[in-house]
Amino acid sequence: MSKDVSLLIVIGILVILLALMVAGWYSRKRRQAHIGLPVAPPADLGDTDLRFSGKYVSTTVAGDQLNRVNVHGLGFRANCLLEVHPEGIVVARAGSDDLWLARDTVRGISRATWTIDRVVENNGLQVIEWTLDGTAVDSYFRMDDPEMCERALDTVVGNERQSL
Numbered sequence: 836m837s838k839d840v841s842l843l844i845v846i847g848i849l850v851i852l853l854a855l856m857v858a859g860w861y862s863r864k865r866r867q868a869h870i871g872l873p874v875a876p877p878a879d880l881g882d883t884d885l886r887f888s889g890k891y892v893s894t895t896v897a898g899d900q901l902n903r904v905n906v907h908g909l910g911f912r913a914n915c916l917l918e919v920h921p922e923g924i925v926v927a928r929a930g931s932d933d934l935w936l937a938r939d940t941v942r943g944i945s946r947a948t949w950t951i952d953r954v955v956e957n958n959g960l961q962v963i964e965w966t967l968d969g970t971a972v973d974s975y976f977r978m979d980d981p982e983m984c985e986r987a988l989d990t991v992v993g994n995e996r997q998s999l
Contacts, residue, residue, distance in 0.1 A: 860905065863903075863905045864905045864906055867904060867905055867906045868906065869970070870904060870906050870907070870967060870968060870970045870972075871967060871968025871969065871970070872907055872968070873907055873909070873932075873934045873935070873967060873968075874934075874935045874937070875932065875933060875934075875935055876925045876933050876934075876935040877922070877935065880920055880922065880925070881920065883918055883919060883920050885918065885919035885920075885987040886916055886917070886918050886919075887916070887917045887919075887978050887979070887980060887983065887984040887987065888914070888915070888916050888978070888979050889914075889915055889917070889961075889976050889977050889978035889979050889981075889984070890912065890913070890914060890915060890976065890977040890978075891912060891913045891914070891915040891926065891928045891974070891975075891976055892912060892950060892953050892960060892975040892976060892977055893909075893910070893912070893950055893951050893952075893953070893974070893975050894909040894910075894967075894972050894973065894974045894975070895950060895951060895972065895973050895975070896970070896971070896972060896973075897942075897964060897970075897971035897972055897973050898971075898973075900947070900949065900950045900951060900973075901951055902951075903951045904967075904972055908928075908931045908932065909972075909974075911930075911931070913928040913929045913930055913931060914928070914929040915927060915928045915929070915976065917976065917978070917984060917988075919987040919988060919990070919991055920991070921938070921991060922937065922938055923935060923936050923937040923938045923940075923941065923991070924936040924941065924963065924988070924991065926974070936963060936965050936974075938991060938992075940965045940966045940967075941963060941964070941965045941991070941992050942964040942965060942966060942971065943964040943992065944961070944962065944963060944964070944985065944988045944989060944992050945962045945964065946958035946959075946960065946961065946962060946985075947960040947962050947975060948960065950975045953975070953977070955977065959977065959981070960975045960976065960977055961975070961976040961977075961978050961981060961984060961985060961988070962974070962975055962976075963976070963988070
């Protein structure tokens with residue numbers, strides 16, 4: 836077998852694998868089509884000093900850290916800014932629309948060590964547990980100042996913490 840034929844076989848296999856990955860991504864989006872569109876932040880929110888920068892890691896179906904939510908742009912990592920207000924939390928993600936997590940949709944705040952494709956030191960991820968249009972989801976963040984961010988989130992939510 837010549838080098839050209841071997842190269843064509845390898846390229847063909849890589850193209851097939853890429854096509855299967857794309858098909859899997861779109862299949863997951865179809866299975867999650869029932870998940871509603873996230874709400875935009877209200878226009879009448881007051882200014883806040885409680886802003887925390889970091890990384891948005893992922894959003895998963897609640898209790899299933901390996902089941903990434905792919906719809907509505909929630910499946911992509913990004914730099915983020917969390918703004919904590921008495922009425923809820925604004926999640927500003929680079930390249931995506933801002934998310935509004937109203938106080939009554941937030942189920943809790945916790946810490947985690949891992950999620951779908953990210954493993955960090957013990958309890959290195961902040962988890963905001965919330966309800967998106969009737970579907971319980973968990974959003975994971977890697978914040979630059981996790982302790983300060985957690986204290987601010989607790990002032991809004993006020994919950995008991997648990998490690999995942």
